Amino acid sequence: MMEEKKMYDVVIIGAGVSGTASARALSAYDLKICVVEKAEDVCCGTSKANSAIVHAGYDAKPGSLMAKLNVRGNKMMPQVVKDLDVPFNPCGSLVVCREEEDEGLLQELYDQGIANGVEGLKILNKEEAHAKEPNLADDVKAALWAPSAGVICPFLLNIAYAENACENGAEFRFDTEVQEIERIDGGYRLITDSGLLETKVVVNAAGVHADQFHNMVSGNPIHITPRRGDYCLLDKTAGNLVSRTIFQLPGKYGKGVLVSPTVHGNIIVGPTAIEQEDRESTATTREGLDQVITKSAMSVKNIPMRQVITSFAGLRAHEDGGEFIIEELKDAKGFVDCAGIESPGLASSPAVGEYVKDIVVNILHPSEKADYKSTRRGILDPKTLSAEEQDALIRENPAYGNIICRCEKVTEGEILDAIHRPLGARSLDGVKRRTRAGMGRCQSGFCSPRTMEILARELDMNMSEITKCGKGSGLIVGKNKEI
Template sequence: MYDVVIIGAGVSGCAVARELSKFQVKACVVEKEEDVCCGTSKANSAIVHAGYDAQNGSLMARLNVLGNEMMENLSKELDFPFKRNGSMVVCFRPEDEKKLYDLMENGKKNGVKGLKILSREEALQLEPNLSDEVTKVLYAPTGGIVCPFNLTIALAENANQNGVEFKFNTEVMNIIKQETGYLLKTNQGEIESKVIVNAAGVYADKFHNMVSEKKMHIIPRRGDYCLLDKSAGTHVSHTVFSLPEKNGKGVLVTPTVHGNLLVGPTAIDIEEKEGTATTREGLDKVIEASGRSVKNIPMRQVITSFAGLRAHEDRHEFFIEELKEAKGFVDVAGIESPGLSSAPAIGVMAAEIVKDILDLKQNEEFQAERKGILNPETLSKEERKELIRKNPAYGNIICRCEMITEGEIIDSIKRPIGAKSLDGVKRRTRAGMGRCQSGFCSPRTMEILARELEMDMMDVTKSGGQSKLIVGHIKEEIE
């Protein structure tokens, strides 16, 4: 019997887990995939929104601004990259400038600091590559960028270090209300818990509807993106948005914390909750819309395209509450943009609800800090030489594009909630995220995974499940 079971190991679920680990609690996170950060959290804009867009008075607006304020200190505690690069919303026509002023006023009501309207000339001084169509700009200095993988993994590792269990490849099939709480029927057996936190992303409506007669409907909203090489990473220094559209914040152009350039997303409602395939039509829209905001984007430098899903609930709001009709069942649902920005605040709010339900006491042994994977390039030449002398694996470059060493890959496998697949290593170290998109480093990374996890190379996967990379009758040749 657990005190709390959290369904979903995305950024919201891991944020709740980390906040709950500040209390004396027996908690577990169950995730149907083989790792954390495998759903919505792995494919998004990686933006920490300032908070001017969400409707004033909404929970979405309040948690966005609070989450933004919390992110910098959290990045220091948990050692993940975050940068306050500022954001711009560009306007193309004088008749649309009122919308820009309305957006600023909404942001001020939400508590966003430093908002101001810039003339075209003022904006060009900050961002010279803005397109010739831009007339005015809303500037938000508190906007930022983050690595969604590192953030989610850091939250999960810290929660795990403080006692929260994680069960992967564990899909919840049914939830049954009991006198003492809930029975979760999973593909790995039954789990009992006093409280359930439903942080299941695009599947949150499925679990909500199992226990409540007040139905929830979540639409997977697909967003297509193009990622450009680091050679294009300085084309803009701020995150550049167009005016918000009916289905979202529009197509943006932004640097990433790792030095790439990202453009996207589209906002296309689909029915398939696993529908992450890009389309030619979607990518064409990304290219066209981004070019209207920022000129001369070197699209020949695109190294990959991808699509992510946002959990859009019909009412366009976050739902973070204990259900009146199902005591002990806490929704963390409808977490679409600005969900990543709001995650730290979402974690606090949901954990407080659970604390009150269970009357939890403080965990006096809680450790707030976590160290990320050591990057030898952050060391001085002398420190790096000493590191390699002590551990030669840090002198063996495996991924040439991102200059990732064998030592970093081993660390990613051996740490709490370590990598078990190629994508798991990639999310933790960036091995395979460079220009060649793992064309060079995959075989060596597979060898390291097989060796460190004491498994057969034939069983190494790209992303768990049946995604094996070696198939056929070549096992004897490998051996």
């Protein structure tokens, strides 16, 4: 059980990119910070299942907070990924147009982007577009080129925010679900399934659940609809299909089905935008995957869908107003919403953290830390070293010579690092998101037992206690001699 009535300066609900970016920004101040997450790890909600795009910023309406934070986040991202040692590919993006009568919509996007402060935008004719991407569908007539867009690893960015915040003193409580929020003198009491927490300020970064917490304390309700996005991930052998993110003209429910490289060399295709009531269900559907396959072919030809190695779905937190809500509530002082953070939330995350930090600092007026550390080192990837450097590393630590995941060539040394670093992995998915062990062609079919053995050994647990992703996801249900 949690100790009761421990007063924090700030409690952040949710350990996705918005919550952890806010925690990192606030950890530069003398504040007692706690991040509360109902799952067993960071990056278990919307942040783990998205397109991994750093959007340029031409989509959002000029003057909106979404536009402001998208463009600001895009400009911050190169320094953020350098400081946090996160892979990033500033590959640019194309929005393609297949009908001449729709070229006016490209011009509207261009004009929006210019109004938002996006740099380098250009409308390309058919020849220019196909010269950039030879595998565009033959009937593509024009495209909007945005050189400031890029692709990133959403897992590693989220984990890096959290690790950096943790190293600067922020506390993280996992497997802790907030059930009720009450006002008390000087702040709020959070009633969780693990006890009580008291805090001067609440930051509500709870994704698809953010409206529920908002409505507990405010007389001005908001409403979030989960939008499911289905994706297909293609094997690295398809990685040369496109070298930039290919969007279709956006519609009522978003930016449409994209085809994009990933920072790890795969191709990702999706998402759909299917509204649903269930805030937890992330199961793909035949209908959704059929949409992905059919619609992606409208922008890129000859997509080798037989090379799909996995499909997945994520939920986007769409607020009815279609806008980011980041503010201290007028009728609930000290309660700060960070709600409705759908796409371009990942691209905006550095700016979201900065924006939340400014609001909280204005409430609490803390002093800055003299010893704040803005950088962190990621998990060493031996594949990035020269042969001589790899040999020296293995002589120093033989675990780096023991390949555990053959598809992604992940070593035992990397898995040990993932387990023992700040906020280390405690499950198969925790290891996977940090090292890519299990993300390759066989989708953990061969490496999972070996990874489980390492987790059990290093965490001093029984193999039967190791899970895929926390509570209710145990992998061993018995012994075969007993069945």
